[in-house]
Amino acid sequence: MDFAPPKYAQVMRTIQDRIESGEYAPGDMLPSETQLVRELGVGRTTVVRALQTLAMQGWIEREHGRGSFVKGRPQSAADRVRPSLTTAEHGESPDAVLEAGRVPAPRHIARLLGVAEKTPVVVRKRLARQADVISAVETVWVPLEHALGTDLDKPEPLRRGIRQHLQAVKHLRFDHITERINARPPTEEEAELLGSSGPLLGVLATVHDPAGNALMVISLALPGSLHELEDVFKVS
Amino acid sequence: MDFAPPKYAQVMRTIQDRIESGEYAPGDMLPSETQLVRELGVGRTTVVRALQTLAMQGWIEREHGRGSFVKGRPQSAADRVRPSLTTAEHGESPDAVLEAGRVPAPRHIARLLGVAEKTPVVVRKRLARQADVISAVETVWVPLEHALGTDLDKPEPLRRGIRQHLQAVKHLRFDHITERINARPPTEEEAELLGSSGPLLGVLATVHDPAGNALMVISLALPGSLHELEDVFKVS
DNA sequence: ACTCTCAACTTATTCGGACAAGTGGACGAG
DNA sequence: CTCGTCCACTTGTCCGAATAAGTTGAGAGT
Structure with missing residues (x-):
C-alpha cells in the first residue's frame, strides 16, 4: 500500500x-x-x-x-491575509458571540445572497479580540437553506469555526470568495462595541460554493487604527 | 515570415x-x-x-x-483593480500635476524606499478625477538614482504615464508591487483638495524591480464614499 | 431484483526518438 | 583586431508507444 x-x-x-x-x-x-x-x-x-x-x-x-x-519561492496571493476567510475559519471563544438567530435580510445582504429583501436568514455576530483588545466586529449572514440543521443560530461558541462546522454538518464546500473593501465611519453600535469612532476598513465578502452559489456573506468592521491589509502582486 | x-x-x-x-x-x-x-x-x-x-x-x-x-473563464487576481498600478500607468491630463520636485524623504517613505530619512527624493503629486469630480490624491516618491534624467521632477504632464516614461527613459522594469491598505481620516490638505473630510482608504504601495529593489512608492488617498476595492480569491 | 464481472472507455504517467531553434564561445581568415 | 563560421550546448515542440489506473454500463448469473 x-x-x-x-x-x-x-x-x-x-x-x-x-x-x-x-x-x-x-x-x-x-x-x-x-x-x-x-x-x-x-x-x-x-x-x-x-x-x-x-x-x-x-x-x-x-x-x-x-x-x-x-527565481525563488513565488510570491503568492495565498500569502495575503484574507480577513473574511480568517473569520470563517477561526474558532470562537466562549464570550465572543453577541448575537445568533434569524432576522429579515437587509437589502444589501439579500442582494449578495441572491434572496429577496426581508427573507429570513440566520445572522451571527461576534467580537474579535487581539491581546484582550476588541479588534473587530464580525457579522455572518447565512441563507436558511444552508443554516438549517447547523448551530449557527445558537449562541454557543463554535470551537472549530464556521467553515469547518458547515463542512461537517452540511458538506458545504467553499470554492471562492468575492471580497469588497471600503472605508467608512462606524455605526453607533459599532462605535460603542469598538470603543472608538475613528474610520473603519469595511469588508463585505461573499463566500461561493463550486457551482457559484452564495453560501454566506461576511461583514467586518475593522478599525483603521488597528488593521492594515497587505497584498503582493506581480506586474507583467 | x-x-x-x-x-x-x-x-x-x-x-x-x-x-x-x-x-x-x-x-x-x-x-x-x-x-x-x-x-x-x-x-x-x-x-x-x-x-x-x-x-x-x-x-x-x-x-x-x-x-x-x-469550469469557465477563470477568476483571476489580475482581474482585481489595482489602484496603485493604475496610478503608475495612467497618463496625466494637463492640469493634474500639483507638485513635482525634490524633497527630503519623510521617515515612512524613506523606510519603504530603503534610504535614510531626509534623503532627497523626487515627489510628484497629482489629482485624479472621475467625471470632473476630484476622486483621489496620488503621490509618487522616487529615489534620485531612478529619477535622474527623467521628467518626474517637472510639472509638465506625462501623457503616457509614469511607468511607461521610466521604461522608455531608464529601462526600469516593474516586477511586483507590495500594497498596503488602511482606513484613516484625511489630512487637512487632503480634506481641502478632496472637498470632503470623510474616511479615506489609504493605499501605500512599493513598486519593485526584478531584483527586489524599490523603484518608487505610491501613496493614494481615496475617499471611502467614492471607492471600493474588489477582489476574488480561490479557497482550497 | 441485485450483484458481480468484463469490456469499452477515460485520464495519468513514462519513455525514447526526432527535429527545431536559440546561445555562447572558440577558432580561423581577412 | 574584427567578423564570420562552426560546434557544443541549451531549451522547445511533437510524435508514438506502452503501461497504469479509474469509471461506467451492459450482460450474465444467482
Whole structure:
C-alpha cells in the first residue's frame, strides 16, 4: 500500500527543496535537462514536465538555448491575509458571540445572497479580540437553506469555526470568495462595541460554493487604527 | 515570415474560444483526448499538454477515468483593480500635476524606499478625477538614482504615464508591487483638495524591480464614499 | 431484483526518438 | 583586431508507444 508520488512530482519536490535550502540561489542556473536526467534517473520528458510546471508556478525561469534560472519561492496571493476567510475559519471563544438567530435580510445582504429583501436568514455576530483588545466586529449572514440543521443560530461558541462546522454538518464546500473593501465611519453600535469612532476598513465578502452559489456573506468592521491589509502582486 | 503558434497553444486557443462562445458550457464534458486528436489532427501528447495547462489555469477540471469538464473563464487576481498600478500607468491630463520636485524623504517613505530619512527624493503629486469630480490624491516618491534624467521632477504632464516614461527613459522594469491598505481620516490638505473630510482608504504601495529593489512608492488617498476595492480569491 | 464481472472507455504517467531553434564561445581568415 | 563560421550546448515542440489506473454500463448469473 505504499504511495509513491509520480516521478515528475518528485523531480519538482527535489528542485523546490534545493531552492528553499539555498543550494540553488535566485539567479543561479539549474543543471541542464540532460544533467538532471542523468542525476535523477528519469526520462527527459519527465524532467521537462517538472521544469515547465515549476516555471508556470513562478519558481524558475526558462530561457531557450541558455538554461533554466532560479527565481525563488513565488510570491503568492495565498500569502495575503484574507480577513473574511480568517473569520470563517477561526474558532470562537466562549464570550465572543453577541448575537445568533434569524432576522429579515437587509437589502444589501439579500442582494449578495441572491434572496429577496426581508427573507429570513440566520445572522451571527461576534467580537474579535487581539491581546484582550476588541479588534473587530464580525457579522455572518447565512441563507436558511444552508443554516438549517447547523448551530449557527445558537449562541454557543463554535470551537472549530464556521467553515469547518458547515463542512461537517452540511458538506458545504467553499470554492471562492468575492471580497469588497471600503472605508467608512462606524455605526453607533459599532462605535460603542469598538470603543472608538475613528474610520473603519469595511469588508463585505461573499463566500461561493463550486457551482457559484452564495453560501454566506461576511461583514467586518475593522478599525483603521488597528488593521492594515497587505497584498503582493506581480506586474507583467 | 509567418508566425504559427505551437500546436499545443492552438489547441488551447480553440478550446478557450469554444468555452467563451458558449459552445462548451460550464459543467459540460469536453470531447475525449482521443476525439480531440482526431478532430484537430495532432498527437495525443499535444492534446494532453494543452488540457493540462488549461486545467492548471482553471479553465477546466480533469477527472481520471471520467473526462475533462468545463469550469469557465477563470477568476483571476489580475482581474482585481489595482489602484496603485493604475496610478503608475495612467497618463496625466494637463492640469493634474500639483507638485513635482525634490524633497527630503519623510521617515515612512524613506523606510519603504530603503534610504535614510531626509534623503532627497523626487515627489510628484497629482489629482485624479472621475467625471470632473476630484476622486483621489496620488503621490509618487522616487529615489534620485531612478529619477535622474527623467521628467518626474517637472510639472509638465506625462501623457503616457509614469511607468511607461521610466521604461522608455531608464529601462526600469516593474516586477511586483507590495500594497498596503488602511482606513484613516484625511489630512487637512487632503480634506481641502478632496472637498470632503470623510474616511479615506489609504493605499501605500512599493513598486519593485526584478531584483527586489524599490523603484518608487505610491501613496493614494481615496475617499471611502467614492471607492471600493474588489477582489476574488480561490479557497482550497 | 441485485450483484458481480468484463469490456469499452477515460485520464495519468513514462519513455525514447526526432527535429527545431536559440546561445555562447572558440577558432580561423581577412 | 574584427567578423564570420562552426560546434557544443541549451531549451522547445511533437510524435508514438506502452503501461497504469479509474469509471461506467451492459450482460450474465444467482
